[in-house]
Amino acid sequence: MAMASTKHVVLFPFPGQGHLVSFLEAARLLRCVLPGDVSITLVSTPRNVAALRASASASSPSSLDISFHALPFLPADHGLPADCESTSSIPPPAYLMLFEAFESLEPAFDAYISSLAAECGSVCVIADVFVAWTVGVARRRGCAHAVFVSCGAFGTAILHDLWKNMPALPFGDDGLLRLPAFPEVELHRSQMSQVFLSSPSLGMDRLIAFHDRQTQHGYLTDAVLMNTVQELEPTGLAIVRRTLGKQVPVCSIGPLVGDGSAGTATDDGVAVMRWLDSQPPSSVLYISFGSQNSIRRKQMMELATALESTGRPFVWAFRPPVGLHPNIDGVEEWLPAGFEARARAANRGLLVHGWAPQVSILAHASTGAFLSHCGWNSVLESLTHGVPIVGWPLSAEQFYNVKTLAEEWGVCVEVARGNLESSTVESCKVAQVVETAMGAEMRQRAAAVKEVLKKAWAEDGGSSRTALQEFLGVVRLH
Template structure:
């Protein structure tokens, strides 16, 4: 009877997000999912990140934040700079990462004093594996990738690393570039420790990754994964969608008002995320390609942090003279309400770096993509978008960076960029077919998170599984 009552009681979760937008935003969205089911959720973070999270997620009785001090002084960072989104060079990125690793002791202390039924931690925190084992509680891992990307990484690792052809997957995949050795070396211990977890939480839905890749992952890699996304669909109102992540530099109603005056599928949306920084020369080529295509656009350009004292002329070197006056477009310098923008019917295509958050947000909105991967797992995501699911076209970039701040050796020319833009925006037969597939996946994404949908069923199954685990632990003790 006691065990039965234990299975009825809400679970207690501790979530530990990594302080980077592509990691923190979806994991905190997923934390609200568990809280909305009546479970007790604590998100463990640092003061500056807590402010972002509080603004980004709906207030909930079952969800609380616990903050631990960020060791800014120890690593030589200014006070309040606690997230990768707040830096723009390799040196400061390394300092953020180092500081995050120093959180081990205060987080361990808190979790030991307030032991949960389950820890859900970003895979960057390798030491959480040892903590969970010591407390005899299940650990769920999160990495912000698609399952397809993880399968591709594991498959590459197991075979000829020098070949850009990935064999052994349900599809034969040919990459446009090989991952940098430094990236592979960095990822190996993370993926290895991730596989020791109770299972993996994926910000995606079964229909997009595909049953064939879930089966491949479970059979070949021998690990479990629960698809609980798309997390961006957890936010319902326009304001909730606009508030995800950092504070937008443009009013959401201003964006919507501008888009409302445009025809369906007539506006190109361009955004390379918060961690990809291009040179002025590359930005100039993108601007020239946009102008040559003749299409209206919304272009999100990361602000030049640390260069606020530059003159306007110096700041805008990348822009062809008179570009803003000659073209119908909106340039947003900084953070934009991306989910709201992508959800507007005027958006016809998305020129993207293929970061997983951006990818799954575009899929959820039914917007086809023009792919320009830059770093991390983005070159794998590109192949899921274009080769496997047929919901985008490739620019054809062949330079894979370790992180987004690294200077590129090659400039992608305006002619190549313009050709890719026109393939989707000019409305030919190929564009019509791609758009149709993209819209079909949007319907599947929305169904997945509704009651009875694949992600909702996975959430319920995972909760039941964790309750059984708690029951067994209670009986064993």
């Protein structure tokens, strides 16, 4: 006979790929540490729920006791394409429409939480920063509430203050930005997403207003969870705590990283693993710019030229250049003539067209470095496996992830910034930086960080294990 639920944890991610992945890992963690009579449910819109359920069923056994609940949602009611329920379905300039559309889910979410509160002893809502409005529902229904930040602490703190000071960011004549709240941090214009450099407009006003609403909601939460580690980001976490004040505990419970085992079961995954098996230890450069972004054709040409000049074996998770479509423009137009054929003939490189089993690639003994856009999930997946990073940030907090990893740990070396027409990269610099990242010194530093992340979950007082227990106490889940 099933045990009656006395408590219920409801996790509500925003539907960006990195957010969904992190929330699923958070749900798995909670399932492993909480008693069986505590129910755990992931909430989103129908298509996102289907994707989350599929991801959960394809991986670890700890996902089997996680439930899912779909809130009614019609994208067309908000001017979105009929099948659009996540950021993967629209270009970045249209994200605001999805942000605002998700705010309209409040009545349906309120009704769901109200029904749960009537059924069991207590409910805890764990919400994405982009749905921080859920704190209003939690307060009305007498529930605990937490915000879960799937990004790193330093990048989150910087983005928070950038939005807080929009649209009048105080750039100096030297092109540097010193944020009022963090005068010790210097940022260059090239470390800004284009949105922070855009001219004022009605759309920008709406975007600033949205971020301000979520920020104000976030200040009312009971706790903040972060997918990072105290020892990895002491500076970033100190800034976040200073921003929120003592009344909101900040609990770093990372690294939340999946094992990636599901991806290797596919035919493509098996082929990639077999190819990696044929390469020498720590020799392969893995290249990926994330699931939703890419570089420009000219930049792609320079990167490919650099790979050929070094002779370094590589696996490239390949996406079309920015602004181009695979059904219209062929790969031969994006890369040097014969590049892919030469790489395959010499057993020197693989282009994986579409999805690649990233965690399994990073865990493989032949992988020596990761050329990455430095999204936070990718950062943690790389460092968890002791793989140094070649940073090519493209947007959002990625620029600041590179900054903290390079300056505080020396496990990342930046090769380029951005994918604008004005963003430049030269093949000779790419080749030089790749060899630096794959050198013995940087690999040793990355191995040291791997141990730091591992110790965060040590039974005898690991920082993330301790932070999780603090969080469970704050939201009354002990």
